[in-house]
Amino acid sequence: MESKTFATTTYLIQSNDTIRTIASKFQTTPQQLIKLNGNKPLIIQTKHQIKVPLPSNSKLHVVTEGECIRDLLIRFKLSPDELISLNQNLFLQPGQLITIER
Numbered sequence: 001m002e003s004k005t006f007a008t009t010t011y012l013i014q015s016n017d018t019i020r021t022i023a024s025k026f027q028t029t030p031q032q033l034i035k036l037n038g039n040k041p042l043i044i045q046t047k048h049q050i051k052v053p054l055p056s057n058s059k060l061h062v063v064t065e066g067e068c069i070r071d072l073l074i075r076f077k078l079s080p081d082e083l084i085s086l087n088q089n090l091f092l093q094p095g096q097l098i099t100i101e102r
Helices: 019-025 030-036 069-075 080-086
Strands: 005-014 050-055 061-062 096-097
Touching: 005 061, 019 050, 019 080, 030 061, 050 061, 069 080, 080 096
Parallel strands: none
Antiparallel strands: 005 050, 061 096
């Protein structure tokens, strides 16, 4: 069985998130999220942070505190139009999951 190589990042829990919806966003399982966060029950509360996996070939990015659109354009070598076309509702806030590549 091939194991996925992944980095981790923190995710700021949004309203209406559940462990299942978060796992789905990051293409993992609730069990993997629990394992990644110390094998203890996860309390899913808005504005709390949890560790999440990002596959090494991920086309997603989690916005960090203080990150702005200009930072994303430079880091991922995107034009403003490309970034907007990949993310219809682009309003940056920490923990937001955005698409950085097709």
